[in-house]
Amino acid sequence: MVFASLFGERLRAFVRDPRFGAVLDVAGPGYRIGERERDGLVINHYRHEEGSTYQRLGWHTDSLRDLFYLEKPRRYLNVGFYLDDSPLSKGGVRLIPSSHRQGLFEMMTRKAYFLDHRPDPDEYALEAAAGDLTIHDGRIWHRVAQATATGDASQRRVMYLPLMSGPLKEKHEGSPTPLYFRLKRLAGY
Template identity: 45%
Template sequence: MKKWESDFYLGDTLTQDQLSFFEEHGVIVFRNFLSQEKVQLYINEVCRIEKEWIEEGKEKVNGIPLKFGKDEHGNKTIQRLCFSSLYSKALQELLQEPRLQNLIDLLGSYDGRIAENEKDGLVINNYINTPNSTFTQMGWHTDSPRDLFLGQKIMPMLNVGLHLDTCLFDNGGLRVIPGTQNQNIIKLLFGKKYFIDNNDDSKEVGFDINAGDLTVHDGRLWHRV
C-alpha cells in the first residue's frame, strides 16, 4: 500500500491532463474545492438535518434505511444519511455548482447527470472509530452489482466525495486499486468478497485528504474506506 500525492485543482473546465489521468487510473483528487467557510456551512447543515431526523424518529428516507451509531460521547448519531440535499437548500445549491456539473465530462462519451433523486441521492457518511460506533470502515467493493440487482446493464458511474474534515493517509480514509475500472466482468463481480474483505492489497493506494478536498472515482473501481 502506498500514498499517492495529488496537485490537481478543479477550475471552470477539466484539463486534458486531468481527463487523461482519470481515464487511466479511474480516480482523481482535487485540492481545496471548498473554502473553509463553505466546509463549516455544510457541517452545520449536516448537524441540523441529523438533529431533526433523530428528534422525528426517522429511520428511513425514500425507503432507504438510515445507519445509526454512537459518537465519542455516547450520543446517538446517524452515520449514513441519504437524500440529504432534499432537506437542505444549501446542499441543493451545492449540487448545482457548475464545477460539479463539469465532472460529467469524466464519463467520456456517456451521457451523465447528478443523481440527486436516484439511488440514495446525496449521501453523507460519518465514520467514527470508537467502541460504540457501527460504521468505522467499509470493505472492498465496487458500485456495479446494484445495477445488476435492479436489472440494468453495468454502466460507468462517478462516485464524487466532498470531504468536510481532514483524514490523513495514516489515519485511514479512501483506498482504491487504480485501473480496475477496466477489469472484466468476472473480476468485477468475484475479484474480492464484497464488503467482507478488508485486507490490504499490494496494488492499493490512499491519499492525504484535507477538509475541502474533492475525490472522484469510477464506480467500477475496487475501493474501500
C-alpha cells in the first residue's frame, strides 16, 4: 500500500513525529521525509499461503525508478519499521552488501529486475524484531525471500518511508501512474 500516511490520521502523525529528527540526523544534512515523494509511506504485507499474491519480491534496486523519471539515480534511504518479527523462517529482506556503490551499467544489468528470485552467494539476510528500525540505501540490490513457514506463522509486515535529498519532487492526486508499476504487474506483482 503506497502513500499510506495520506489515508489515515494515525499514520500521518507517525511520519510527522518530531522524533524522526534523530533519523534524519543519521541520514545527513539536507535530508527530509518523503511523505509525498517516490511512493511515500509504503506498507508491505507478506504471507506464504495458498491464494496469497504477495509472498516474495525479486531482486531490484529502488533507484531504478529514477531512470523512469529520466534522472540520474541518486542516493536516498529507506527506513523500515518492522511490525512483526522477521526471522529467517519468514523469508525477509536479502541485501547484496556494497552493491549501492555500483555503476549505472551494473545497476541496470546485474539481475533481471523482479524476475530473478534466486539466492545470491553474496547476499545478507536481514533479521529483525517487531519494533526494529532499519535503514538501507535505495541503490542497493535487494529482494524479499519467500517464507518457509506458512499461514499465520509466515506473516511479515513492514512499513518503509523514504528519506530524500536533492530537488523536491512531490506527487499529487493527478500524478500519472509510474511506468515501473505497470512493469511490475507484467512480472506478476
